[in-house]
Amino acid sequence: MTQASPPVVLVFAGTDPTGGAGLTADVLALASLGCHAAGVVTAVTAQDTTGIKQFSCTDTELVIAQARAVLEDMPVAAFKVGMLGNSEIAAAVASIVEDYPDVPLIVDPVQNSGRGDALADDMLDGALRSLIIPQASLITPNSLEARALAPGADTLDACAQELMSLGSEFVLITGTHENTPEVIHRLYGNMRLLETFVFERLPGSYHGSGCTLASACAASFAHGLDPVNAVAEALQYTWETLKHGFRTGMGQHLPNRLYWAWEMDEPESEDT
Numbered sequence: 001m002t003q004a005s006p007p008v009v010l011v012f013a014g015t016d017p018t019g020g021a022g023l024t025a026d027v028l029a030l031a032s033l034g035c036h037a038a039g040v041v042t043a044v045t046a047q048d049t050t051g052i053k054q055f056s057c058t059d060t061e062l063v064i065a066q067a068r069a070v071l072e073d074m075p076v077a078a079f080k081v082g083m084l085g086n087s088e089i090a091a092a093v094a095s096i097v098e099d100y101p102d103v104p105l106i107v108d109p110v111q112n113s114g115r116g117d118a119l120a121d122d123m124l125d126g127a128l129r130s131l132i133i134p135q136a137s138l139i140t141p142n143s144l145e146a147r148a149l150a151p152g153a154d155t156l157d158a159c160a161q162e163l164m165s166l167g168s169e170f171v172l173i174t175g176t177h178e179n180t181p182e183v184i185h186r187l188y189g190n191m192r193l194l195e196t197f198v199f200e201r202l203p204g205s206y207h208g209s210g211c212t213l214a215s216a217c218a219a220s221f222a223h224g225l226d227p228v229n230a231v232a233e234a235l236q237y238t239w240e241t242l243k244h245g246f247r248t249g250m251g252q253h254l255p256n257r258l259y260w261a262w263e264m265d266e267p268e269s270e271d272t
Contacts, residue, residue: 006036007222008074010067011215012093013082014043014055020254021047021208026080026215028257033219033237038074040066042093043085049207049251057085060092067096076103077222080215081132083110090127097135104137104221107168108214109145125149134167138227140214142174160188170194170227174213187231195228199239206242207252213238 009030016022023039030037042063046053070076079097084090097105109128125148133139133149141149141163143156150162160171175184185197216237220230244259256262 006034007077007219008036008038008070009078009080009215009218009222010038010040010070010076011080011082011218012040012042012063012067012084013080013211014045014085015041016045016047016208018047018049018207018249018254020049020252021211022083025208025211025255025257026082029212029215029237029241030080030219032257032260033216033223035077035219035222037215038070038076040070042089043083045083049247049249049254051251055085057089060088063089063092064096067093071096071100076100078218079103079105080218081105081107082211082214084124084127084132087123087127090124090131094127094131094135101135104218105132105135106214106218106221107132107136107139108210109133109139109141109149110210111145111148129166133163136168137221138170138172138217138231139163139168140172140174140210140217142210143177146171146173156186157188157193160186160193161191164188164191170231172217172231174210176209185235187228189227195231197232197235199235202239202242204245204247205252206245206255208255209238209242212241212255212257 011026013023013026027037041058043055043057045055146159150159153159153162156173160173163171170189172187183199183201187195216234220233240259241255241257244256245253247253
């Protein structure tokens with residue numbers, strides 16, 4: 001009997017040799033949530049859990065060739081965009097997704113690493129605003145990224161309004177970087193605030209949490225969930241990966257995207 005195939009999510013992202021962020025993080029999160037990840041490498045990075053050492057963007061023609069190879073062979077249920085690196089790659093990705101207007105596009109507007117190291121050139125913000133965001137079903141900036149993408153806005157609500165006015169159907173602004181006792185995430189759509197999600201603030205910092213969240217959103221969209229429930233499930237999954245995260249290097253913790261498959265409790269000792 002032929003096994004039904006899982007939804008395919010086409011990911012545009014950079015590599016991370018630690019496996020904590022980037023394409024590896026996307027693959028783990030998508031697999032954990034019942035999707036098949038097809039990956040287009042947009043950049044190769046040298047980094048560890050403390051920060052970026054260097055990165056090199058993929059040739060634009062090769063980015064296009066990777067994506068076309070998948071799209072001509074597999075039915076893609078959602079796109080997820082992460083690290084693009086430069087405006088030329090952003091333009092290439094925009095031209096690709098433009099041919100598939102019915103496929104949800106989830107955008108994590110990566111600009112910096114978790115430590116704050118730059119992961120893009122100076123022209124990328126403009127390309128995101130003019131080429132990528134207008135096609136987005138959902139954009140998932142943290143509060144720092146939202147302010148950078150909407151520099152004329154004086155509040156996060158105003159940032160969301162500006163990003164929606166650029167064309168993104170939904171905007172999820174995450175609150176990890178805000179100085180609040182709990183983490184408050186806000187989902188916007190139809191030019192208004194739709195839902196507020198409040199989570200316990202966990203100690204420490206995490207390498208790849210943004211990748212995990214955007215990929216979880218892409219998985220939920222690929223499975224056909226409506227946007228509010230898709231975001232709710234993705235946020236809950238991401239929080240669980242952080243709660244069960246681990247520190248294997250000298251820097252940030254890593255989300256445990258397969259937390260549900262781990263035996264988290266110590267085995268019970270036998271009575272003597």
